[in-house]
Amino acid sequence: MPPRQPSDSSKGKAGVSDVYASMRASILRGEIAPGTRINIDAVSRELGVSQTPVREVLQRLEGDNLVVYSPGRGYSTTPLLDLPALRALFEFRLLVEPWAARSAAVDRLANPAAALEKELSAFRAIMEVGGELRQDLVAHDTRFHDSILAAAGNPVVRHAFAQTHCHLHTFRLYPADIDGAITVAEHSAVRDAISACLPDQAEQAMAEHIRNSFYRFSQAFEGAEDLPPLEDSGPPRRHIVD
Amino acid sequence: MPPRQPSDSSKGKAGVSDVYASMRASILRGEIAPGTRINIDAVSRELGVSQTPVREVLQRLEGDNLVVYSPGRGYSTTPLLDLPALRALFEFRLLVEPWAARSAAVDRLANPAAALEKELSAFRAIMEVGGELRQDLVAHDTRFHDSILAAAGNPVVRHAFAQTHCHLHTFRLYPADIDGAITVAEHSAVRDAISACLPDQAEQAMAEHIRNSFYRFSQAFEGAEDLPPLEDSGPPRRHIVD
DNA sequence: TTATATAAATTCATATAGGAATTGCGCACG
DNA sequence: CGTGCGCAATTCCTATATGAATTTATATAA
Numbered sequence: 001m002p003p004r005q006p007s008d009s010s011k012g013k014a015g016v017s018d019v020y021a022s023m024r025a026s027i028l029r030g031e032i033a034p035g036t037r038i039n040i041d042a043v044s045r046e047l048g049v050s051q052t053p054v055r056e057v058l059q060r061l062e063g064d065n066l067v068v069y070s071p072g073r074g075y076s077t078t079p080l081l082d083l084p085a086l087r088a089l090f091e092f093r094l095l096v097e098p099w100a101a102r103s104a105a106v107d108r109l110a111n112p113a114a115a116l117e118k119e120l121s122a123f124r125a126i127m128e129v130g131g132e133l134r135q136d137l138v139a140h141d142t143r144f145h146d147s148i149l150a151a152a153g154n155p156v157v158r159h160a161f162a163q164t165h166c167h168l169h170t171f172r173l174y175p176a177d178i179d180g181a182i183t184v185a186e187h188s189a190v191r192d193a194i195s196a197c198l199p200d201q202a203e204q205a206m207a208e209h210i211r212n213s214f215y216r217f218s219q220a221f222e223g224a225e226d227l228p229p230l231e232d233s234g235p236p237r238r239h240i241v242d
Numbered sequence: 243m244p245p246r247q248p249s250d251s252s253k254g255k256a257g258v259s260d261v262y263a264s265m266r267a268s269i270l271r272g273e274i275a276p277g278t279r280i281n282i283d284a285v286s287r288e289l290g291v292s293q294t295p296v297r298e299v300l301q302r303l304e305g306d307n308l309v310v311y312s313p314g315r316g317y318s319t320t321p322l323l324d325l326p327a328l329r330a331l332f333e334f335r336l337l338v339e340p341w342a343a344r345s346a347a348v349d350r351l352a353n354p355a356a357a358l359e360k361e362l363s364a365f366r367a368i369m370e371v372g373g374e375l376r377q378d379l380v381a382h383d384t385r386f387h388d389s390i391l392a393a394a395g396n397p398v399v400r401h402a403f404a405q406t407h408c409h410l411h412t413f414r415l416y417p418a419d420i421d422g423a424i425t426v427a428e429h430s431a432v433r434d435a436i437s438a439c440l441p442d443q444a445e446q447a448m449a450e451h452i453r454n455s456f457y458r459f460s461q462a463f464e465g466a467e468d469l470p471p472l473e474d475s476g477p478p479r480r481h482i483v484d
Numbered sequence: 485t486t487a488t489a490t491a492a493a494t495t496c497a498t499a500t501a502g503g504a505a506t507t508g509c510g511c512a513c514g
Numbered sequence: 515c516g517t518g519c520g521c522a523a524t525t526c527c528t529a530t531a532t533g534a535a536t537t538t539a540t541a542t543a544a
Binding site for chain 3: 515516517518519520521522523524525526527528529530531532533534535536537538539540541542543544
């Protein structure tokens, strides 16, 4: 007897993608609480699928640094990013993304200016109508930066950047609404420099954007604990910032 | 009744780690041939385990870029690195590792000079006796570079570098024996600069080492097709190399 | 009252089985 | 002789069940 319709979903095939999207959304919304152990069969029963795809999804989520695995203890959600982790993440971005912006500005054939402008226009249109801005801002920011990384022409760098899932983690860290206007302005500056094929200016604009973004996100840490968080925890490796 | 001895291994528990190590070694030795589809139950029967851990191992190997997954078609081994892929990999290393060497040289507290010297001495001792040098050279190179990355103090950068599995792929690309003396000499130069806390010199030595390593590996491409492989495939993004 | 040991229950990890989709091959037709 | 179609076989993918390890709760003793 074939088990017809294992769940009430429209398609007969439940699909791993749905389970992945559902669990990732649950973690990002904070419904599971950071640091909590995840019960596999509870999730499988809740989603109406078996334990096998849930395990597979958890392994993929481990690659996204959203869950951690302890041998014999199962999977747990990772704690939220603390300030040093946020610093490390943005230092990596500062290492990679200005280089990518410079590379994208130099190469005329693969210049992503058109795609960037299209992305910016679309988000400006969304900003006009308002409503659920945070989701759209994250999506726009992800696509904008990925376009530049893609234009840089190095698949290894692009993959390494994508694997950090920086937008995913910063979004998880700061679920409050952010003013998208500042982001759009800084993105426009980056786009202008890339469109004009000015490598130095593009590199500088991107570095400035990342620094400002770090300051904005670090201010979200317990109100306004200390204003300049780059100075108190940083060893002398300053040459990247300068 | 517990299923006694599912395989003839020493421990009663087969374990996923053994399966992972076995399959990774098989792929690296080229026993499966790049681009071939992997039959899951054939592997499971050969290794004496079920299909479930084999699937789990394949998912982990997909994260290592040793296999690729096509929906409905299963897993296949990835093709070997071609010259553009090797270029992209070493451009990423050139972006990250000189920065790490500089950072490791600046910070006196976490200076990895002692560990690096210990690693070098151990490998020099192995070189004396000879035999199976390639395996040991790869292991030494992996540990040496990871020590510097770890000393740089940025877990995100270290993880991104580790996820590239550069040693794994270059080793897969070039199974022939390489002279370890040159590598040891260049490593020693890097160590000296880090030990002396000379950031500029450490950065330069590391960049030089990576460039030379790329030239060595690129020469392994079909004998000596064309000597300067940096010129024929590269768009103008030259600022990294210079 | 607290700490420890034991037992029960929950949960993880693997094995096994069955349904579904794809691939390859043979045959008929144009 | 080339091409399109249908069938069979293999293989993937998910579900279910069972064994092993860990965690927790309870009872007893200090």
